[in-house]
Amino acid sequence: MADNKRIDEPTGTQTVGHEWDGIEELDTPMPRWWLIIFYATVVFAIVYTILYPAWPMIDRATAGVLGWSSHGELEKKLAEQEAQRAPIMSALSTTPVEKLVASPQLMDTAVEGGRSAFKVYCVQCHGSGAAGSKGYPNLNDDDWLWGGDITAIQQTLMHGIRQPGDDQTRMSQMPAFGRDGLLSSSEIQDVVSYVRFASKQEPASESAQRGRAIFANNCAVCHGADAKGDRQFGAPNLTDAIWLYGGDRNTITDTVTNSRYGIMPAWGGRLDPVTIKMLAAYVHSLGGGEGLPTSDVGAEPEAAPAPDESAGNVIAE
Amino acid sequence: MTGAEEKFFEARKKVFPRKVDGTFRRLKWVIMAVTLTIYYVTPWLRWDRGPYAPDQAVLIDLANRRFYMFSIEIWPNEFYYVVGLLVMAAIGLFLVTSAVGRAWCGYACPQTVWTDLFVHVERLVEGDRNAQIRLDKAPWTAKKIGKRALKYAIWLYIAAATGGAWIWYFADAPTLFMDFIHGSAPFAAYAAVGILTFTTFTLGGFMREQVCIYMCPWPRIQGAMMDEKSLGVTYKYWRGEPRTHGLKRSHAQPLTDLANGEKVGDCIDCNACVAVCPTGIDIREGPQIGCITCGLCIDACDEIMEKVGREPKLIGYATAADEALIREGKPTVSAKKRLLRPRTLIYFLLWAGVGLGMLFVLGNRDRIGIDVLQTRNPIWVRLADGSIRNTYTVKIRNMEARPRTVEIRVDGIDGVLWNEAGSREQATRSVRLKVPADKVAKTQIFVAAPGNGPKRTDVTFTVRALDQDMASATDQSFFERPEANR
Ligand code: SF4
Numbered sequence: 001m002a003d004n005k006r007i008d009e010p011t012g013t014q015t016v017g018h019e020w021d022g023i024e025e026l027d028t029p030m031p032r033w034w035l036i037i038f039y040a041t042v043v044f045a046i047v048y049t050i051l052y053p054a055w056p057m058i059d060r061a062t063a064g065v066l067g068w069s070s071h072g073e074l075e076k077k078l079a080e081q082e083a084q085r086a087p088i089m090s091a092l093s094t095t096p097v098e099k100l101v102a103s104p105q106l107m108d109t110a111v112e113g114g115r116s117a118f119k120v121y122c123v124q125c126h127g128s129g130a131a132g133s134k135g136y137p138n139l140n141d142d143d144w145l146w147g148g149d150i151t152a153i154q155q156t157l158m159h160g161i162r163q164p165g166d167d168q169t170r171m172s173q174m175p176a177f178g179r180d181g182l183l184s185s186s187e188i189q190d191v192v193s194y195v196r197f198a199s200k201q202e203p204a205s206e207s208a209q210r211g212r213a214i215f216a217n218n219c220a221v222c223h224g225a226d227a228k229g230d231r232q233f234g235a236p237n238l239t240d241a242i243w244l245y246g247g248d249r250n251t252i253t254d255t256v257t258n259s260r261y262g263i264m265p266a267w268g269g270r271l272d273p274v275t276i277k278m279l280a281a282y283v284h285s286l287g288g289g290e291g292l293p294t295s296d297v298g299a300e301p302e303a304a305p306a307p308d309e310s311a312g313n314v315i316a317e
Numbered sequence: 318m319t320g321a322e323e324k325f326f327e328a329r330k331k332v333f334p335r336k337v338d339g340t341f342r343r344l345k346w347v348i349m350a351v352t353l354t355i356y357y358v359t360p361w362l363r364w365d366r367g368p369y370a371p372d373q374a375v376l377i378d379l380a381n382r383r384f385y386m387f388s389i390e391i392w393p394n395e396f397y398y399v400v401g402l403l404v405m406a407a408i409g410l411f412l413v414t415s416a417v418g419r420a421w422c423g424y425a426c427p428q429t430v431w432t433d434l435f436v437h438v439e440r441l442v443e444g445d446r447n448a449q450i451r452l453d454k455a456p457w458t459a460k461k462i463g464k465r466a467l468k469y470a471i472w473l474y475i476a477a478a479t480g481g482a483w484i485w486y487f488a489d490a491p492t493l494f495m496d497f498i499h500g501s502a503p504f505a506a507y508a509a510v511g512i513l514t515f516t517t518f519t520l521g522g523f524m525r526e527q528v529c530i531y532m533c534p535w536p537r538i539q540g541a542m543m544d545e546k547s548l549g550v551t552y553k554y555w556r557g558e559p560r561t562h563g564l565k566r567s568h569a570q571p572l573t574d575l576a577n578g579e580k581v582g583d584c585i586d587c588n589a590c591v592a593v594c595p596t597g598i599d600i601r602e603g604p605q606i607g608c609i610t611c612g613l614c615i616d617a618c619d620e621i622m623e624k625v626g627r628e629p630k631l632i633g634y635a636t637a638a639d640e641a642l643i644r645e646g647k648p649t650v651s652a653k654k655r656l657l658r659p660r661t662l663i664y665f666l667l668w669a670g671v672g673l674g675m676l677f678v679l680g681n682r683d684r685i686g687i688d689v690l691q692t693r694n695p696i697w698v699r700l701a702d703g704s705i706r707n708t709y710t711v712k713i714r715n716m717e718a719r720p721r722t723v724e725i726r727v728d729g730i731d732g733v734l735w736n737e738a739g740s741r742e743q744a745t746r747s748v749r750l751k752v753p754a755d756k757v758a759k760t761q762i763f764v765a766a767p768g769n770g771p772k773r774t775d776v777t778f779t780v781r782a783l784d785q786d787m788a789s790a791t792d793q794s795f796f797e798r799p800e801a802n803r
């Protein structure tokens with residue numbers, strides 16, 4: 001069919017020689033610059049395959065004479081990132097955790113760093129939003145077993161809870177009043193009535209009245225005479241709305257009978273101090289963080305000016 | 318193209334446009350002067366915006382994602398203004414094209430303006446058309462090499478100045494200029510200048526009309542937007558044909574019928590219109606894609622018509638409709654009437670409507686914004702006293718070039734709010750925040766409300782600037798509680 005080439009009269013251009021239902025195609029030559037660019041791309045491709053990894057072999061591609069690799073690129077970028085972060089990381093390691101609040105930039109970095117460390121080490125128990133679950137405290141609320149200011153949180157993180165072998169660990173143990181025969185089951189029911197009365201879940205009753213005396217003799221030593229708990233022993237406040245295991249009669253009965261307590265790893269042995277600081281800052285930032293006890297540092301960070309005058313910290317982007 | 322041999326490619330046919338003077342040439346000078354002045358001078362204009370914003374009148378600040386144009390500042394979330402500008406540009410081109418055809422191509426397109434400039438440089442160094450043709454054919458003597466080198470040097474200088482001016486739009490021009498000559502400007506600046514120098518040099522010096530004929534999509538699109546009432550550069554063949562040959566003969570036989578009854582046209586076939594054409598085409602073959610309607614052939618032909626004592630505008634702006642009217646022997650419609658017709662009026666009204674709408678919105682927009690994002694993990698938190706807390710990530714945009722103190726409040730729920738700098742003990746019904754000039758501030762807002770209530774409550778966050786203009790903005794969100802309250 002290539003024999004049907006002919007010169008098209010009006011344009012003077014040769015046809016390609018195909019014909020479909022009388023329609024023919026002109027073989028218009030390309031402009032020369034177009035061809036030059038085409039050859040340039042061919043040359044580029046050849047040079048590229050020599051310089052960079054290109055040809056697939058059995059288990060890897062040819063390396064390319066420049067020795068470039070995406071792994072190498074990644075390592076370089078990571079090192080750059082590390083170098084860029086070095087100044088703020090060293091500032092974080094020298095600043096005591098209670099002074100972080102004074103520097104919004106450090107605090108911000110610490111919170112963000114803590115957020116990612118939390119996702120790796122803490123979510124297994126406390127959940128990805130730090131909301132906890134039965135037996136694992138919710139870190140967003142304003143109820144703290146061992147203390148909610150930023151140094152107390154750091155202490156808990158460092159030494160854990162009930163970790164044998166760490167002499168600064170948070171330690172206490174609730175007796176199993178029923179199992180060990182310290183209280184009879186009717187006494188337990190009375191003390192449960194009292195606790196439910198104290199937390200406003202039940203009206204006053206005779207049982208609760210009896211329970212008050214039993215509580216004063218057996219429980220007040222840790223939970224306090226007013227049942228508001230004692231952070232020194234990690235003894236929860238029994239009058240508030242927050243129940244780690246549940247505030248219904250059955251659960252409290254079980255708790256008093258068999259005792260309950262949680263444990264938490266001492267992260268001091270596993271994580272570097274900066275990461276722990278960042279975790280403390282993050283947990284503190286979740287909305288329930290408390291101010292430092294006033295005697296601790298000179299400047300009480302949360303004692304801002306009168307509420308309507310307070311203009312808060314700003315994290316500018 | 319008459320060769321029968323099979324050609325795989327075709328070399329560019331060299332074009333040596335001749336110098337010409339006339340109305341359209343002078344119009345092109347003015348447009349070139351104005352457009353180049355705008356291009357080179359704009360980035361150096363200053364505009365005082367106070368201490369917190371740059372003082373460059375026109376600045377595209379990519380790093381901080383701001384666009385400044387005199388008193389207007391555009392944030393990335395207001396990108397629709399840029400879309401509006403593009404819509405105006407598109408409708409504007411529809412308007413111009415439907416009225417006067419490829420006027421953009423012939424007068425205002427950067428490709429045309431810079432090519433025109435390069436052509437003049439060429440003429441200055443190598444002489445006019447005939448000298449250029451001679452030089453092109455001449456062997457490579459020292460004189461030819463010298464001339465070519467000088468021409469390329471001037472081209473390169475213009476190209477570098479073009480590429481150089483581009484970058485001033487993207488940073489503070491005086492600062493960048495000093496950095497640039499000291500070698501401490503960012504690599505991207507040098508790369509941009511390098512690339513633009515190269516493209517200006519090749520496109521203006523060598524590619525020229527090939528860009529319009531092969532590369533640019535615009536001529537194809539314009540073809541679809543013109544109609545029979547659009548003005549275009551036209552050879553009025555009904556006047557010009559049949560052509561006579563040579564000046565003398567046309568003088569001898571003025572515009573009369575020949576003795577044998579044949580009519581003589583006005584065109585004396587002097588080829589002046591072909592010689593001046595920057596794209597090297599013959600307009601007498603009719604409208605064609607190669608014609609960018611620069612109007613130079615009109616000037617060239619008018620010159621000739623004056624010499625032979627005939628009516629000017631043998632080549633001139635005319636419409637296809639006029640041609641039809643003349644063939645029917647009816648009077649033509651004036652150019653003014655051609656410009657004012659429903660199609661162009663509708664385009665103009667649309668264009669003006671978009672423009673006025675944008676101006677109105679620009680003049681009335683609030684320079685403050687709020688975005689509220691409810692924390693979903695956990696959605697709610699029970700507090701020790703039994704109340705429920707929700708958390709929100711709130712972003713405040715302060716789009717004024719001054720720091721502002723703002724007040725954030727929440728309506729629709731009986732609650733108190735505080736942020737990371739406050740605490741619940743001191744919480745009230747609003748939070749105050751300092752937002753730096755021209756920045757976004759991000760804060761965590763905690764809202765605590767009684768534990769008894771519906772599962773989901775609609776709430777409205779309002780931010781109000783506590784300065785003279787009291788600008789405010791709102792955003793909607795929810796306050797959520799557990800299903801059944803224990
Ligand atoms: S065809 Fe394209 S490049 Fe050429 S003058 Fe018109 S718009 Fe400009």
Ligand code: SF4
Pocket residue numbers: 550590593594595596597598599600607608609610611612613614615
């Ligand atoms: S034909 Fe005339 S108007 Fe068209 S490009 Fe050539 S000189 Fe310009």
